[in-house]
Amino acid sequence: MKRGLNLEMWTTWPKPERWDEDAVLDNFPEWRHGTGPGNLERIRTAGFDFVRMPVDPAIFLEDASEKRVTTLIVQTLRTVGMLHKAGLKVIVDFHSIPSDSRKIDTNRILADEAIFTRYVQMVGRLGRALSDTDPGLTAFEPFNEPVIDCDPTLAPRWPAMLKQLHLAARDAAPSHTLILSGGCWSSAYGLEKVDPAAVADDNVIWTFHSYEPYVLTHQGADWTGDSMSYVEALPYPPDLLGEKTFEERLAAIRKTIEVKAPRERREEMLIGFNEMAGGVSTYGEVLAALNEPFDKAATWGKTHNIPPERILLGEFGMIRREYQKKFRMPSEWRASYLKDVTEAAHKRGFPWAVWSWGGAFGITLDDKQRVLDPVILEGLGLK
16 A cells, blocks of 8 residues: 545435435445446556545444345445445545544444444454455454543553454454554554454554644634634745734634633634644644654654654544535645645655545545546645
C-alpha cells in the first residue's frame, strides 16, 4: 500500500427500519448505489493503489436476522471482488460510528460488555468470510476509531479490548494482514499507549488518523458537538489572505457563536474556539500542529521496531462542504492542506489513505457523477 482512498458514502445510510429491504441489501455498502466499474477504474487510473472500504457493523448487529447477515457478507465479498477487478487492493474496515439514532454505535459497543462480545464474534465471522479472498490484495481492519482512552489520568481500556479483536480476526483470517490502531479516535496519541509486543504479530499494519489542525479541517461540521458548527471561511494556510483578513474572520465567527449558539453553551463554545484558533494563526504554527502526530507515530515505530511502511495514515482530510450548508471550501485551500499532509507522510515513509471519495470531505466535484477533483488530485501528488 502506498496511496489510498477511503470510500465514504454511508453517512446517508437509510434508517434501521429499511435495513431488510432488498434494495438496501443488494447495494451494500451504500456507496455502490449508482457506482459502476468505470468509477472504480478511474480511482485506480488517478494513481490510488488501494481503498479503505468502510463496512457499517450496526446493520450486522442491530436486530439482524441470519438472512440479513448472510446477505451482507455475500455483498461485502462481491464488492471486494469488484474493487480487485478494478486493480485496487482493499482494506475492509469494520467502521462503527457514534450515533444518536442507533441502538448499536461506537459508544455502546465500547461501554456494554455483552454488545462488545457480540461485536467480537461478528469480527470473527466477517474475518472467516474474508479468509477466502486473496491475502495479497485484501486486509481487514476490525475496529475504527475507538472513542476511549483520551484521558491520561485514567488507566487505558483499549489495549485489552484490542487483544480480543486481534485474536478473533487472526483466528478467522490467519493469512491476511490486519490493520490495528490505538485508542482515542485512532490518534497517534492513542497509538503511543499500545505495546505491539502484546499482539506479537508481524502481519499487522498499525494505523493512526490525523485531521490537525482541527479548527481548519472541520469547518462547519455540525456533528462534532462543539463550536465547529459556526466556523467557516478560514483559509489554508491561515495567512493566505493576510493576517488582517484572518483576524477579521475569527472575529466574525466569535460573533456568530455569541448570537447563534445555545445560550447555555455560548461561553464554553467561545472558550473552545479561542483555544483551537489561538495556535494556528500563522503557517508555521499550522505546520507544527500538523506534524506533531506524525512525529509521535514515527517515534513510536522506532521505539518498537515497527518499520514505517507498516504505519498507515489511515484517515486525513479537509472538509469540502457540510451537508445542507452553503459554504464550500475552495479546492485550492484543500489541495494545499492535503499537499502538506502527504508530504509529512512521505517524509517519514508512511503510506496514506485520504478521507474520502464522497460525502462532506469528498475529493470529487460532486457526489452524483463522482468525478475526482483535478485540483485535489494535484495536491495529493497524483496529477
